[in-house]
Amino acid sequence: MEQRTGIAIVTGASSGMGASFARALARISAGTLSIPGIPGFDELWLIARRQDRLRKVVDELTQVHPMLQIRCFAYDLTEPGKLLTIRHEIIEAKKQVSLLINNAGFGTYGTFISTGRDLLLKELDLNCRVPTELISITSSFMKSGAIIINIASLAAFAPLGGFALYAATKAFMLNLSVGLATELREQGIFVHAFCPGPVKTEFAEVASGGLRKDVKGGWDPDKAVLYCIKQAGKGKIISVPRFRWRFRMFLAWLFGPIASAFFAWKFMRRPSVRDVHDDTLLSR
Numbered sequence: 001m002e003q004r005t006g007i008a009i010v011t012g013a014s015s016g017m018g019a020s021f022a023r024a025l026a027r028i029s030a031g032t033l034s035i036p037g038i039p040g041f042d043e044l045w046l047i048a049r050r051q052d053r054l055r056k057v058v059d060e061l062t063q064v065h066p067m068l069q070i071r072c073f074a075y076d077l078t079e080p081g082k083l084l085t086i087r088h089e090i091i092e093a094k095k096q097v098s099l100l101i102n103n104a105g106f107g108t109y110g111t112f113i114s115t116g117r118d119l120l121l122k123e124l125d126l127n128c129r130v131p132t133e134l135i136s137i138t139s140s141f142m143k144s145g146a147i148i149i150n151i152a153s154l155a156a157f158a159p160l161g162g163f164a165l166y167a168a169t170k171a172f173m174l175n176l177s178v179g180l181a182t183e184l185r186e187q188g189i190f191v192h193a194f195c196p197g198p199v200k201t202e203f204a205e206v207a208s209g210g211l212r213k214d215v216k217g218g219w220d221p222d223k224a225v226l227y228c229i230k231q232a233g234k235g236k237i238i239s240v241p242r243f244r245w246r247f248r249m250f251l252a253w254l255f256g257p258i259a260s261a262f263f264a265w266k267f268m269r270r271p272s273v274r275d276v277h278d279d280t281l282l283s284r
């Protein structure tokens with residue numbers, strides 16, 4: 001019989017795709033959404049900094065599935081010690097981890113030089129070190145059938161001038177995921193790298209420091225997440241939704257990294273308030 005207990009962890013669950021993942025998982029647990037291959041779980045752990053926004057998500061999910069145990073951790077994941085606290089909580093819960101969704105992340109529009117060092121390092125830390133450490137911590141609590149979903153990006157396939165660090169962090173996540181997927185498959189643990197193009201979330205507002213409110217031409221986050229979960233459930237290692245995004249991935253491969261970076265720098269410049277002040281994101 002399929003294991004029904006276990007913990008599903010979603011980072012960055014207070015908005016955007018993280019909140020959509022939380023919604024989808026609550027529906028899966030309630031039995032109103034059926035996706036083959038997704039392991040059973042009876043606890044949903046949501047992590048992000050904004051407690052009020054996490055509470056709103058929990059209130060919404062409780063309507064869908066009153067029986068699901070939901071725990072919120074209002075943590076800045078880049079703060080020292082926070083990931084070890086999560087490890088401690090998993091030990092205390094005496095449960096397996098069924099699902100880990102490494103979704104928390106952000107980008108910084110504007111040039112590398114105009115972006116403050118603290119902000120660059122925070123981006124590198126949240127997008128790369130945090131998911132790496134969370135995988136290291138949670139994998140020892142996983143057994144066959146567990147799934148790790150890492151949110152990379154279409155930006156993982158091409159270096160981008162004007163968005164250099166972000167694209168590099170997502171290339172890291174893609175490569176880490178694919179390498180790990182081959183290793184962990186022997187233990188029956190699946191690793192999936194999700195690589196969407198623009199999705200309608202708070203991403204652009206954060207990345208531009210408030211200058212751009214919406215992600216230009218962004219796709220619906222609930223649709224994006226549903227696609228990802230279905231592909232992960234099928235045991236796919238990488239997924240890129242939408243034909244137009246797969247075509248952009250093909251162009252990046254065809255023209256190569258230097259042309260891709262140059263094209264982004266010349267023709268896809270994104271707005272940023274960084275020239276005015278560089279600590280907008282840190283205080284959010």
Ligand SMILES: NC(=O)c1ccc[n+]([C@@H]2O[C@H](COP(=O)([O-])OP(=O)(O)OC[C@H]3O[C@@H](n4cnc5c(N)ncnc54)[C@H](OP(=O)(O)O)[C@@H]3O)[C@@H](O)[C@H]2O)c1
Pocket residue numbers: 011012013014015016017018047048049050051053075076077078103104105106107126151152153154195196197198199200201202203204206215218284
């Ligand atoms: N939107 C897109 O176009 C797009 C495309 C490809 C990939 N992605 C990736 O998708 C993932 C989700 O982003 P999104 O688009 O949904 O943007 P979003 O709405 O801004 O969500 C980002 C989430 O990360 C959390 N977060 C940020 N800093 C954190 C920290 N230090 N500690 C803990 N949580 C933190 C935020 O919550 P708090 O502010 O409450 O902490 C929020 O819940 C990111 O990894 C992003 O790189 C986005």
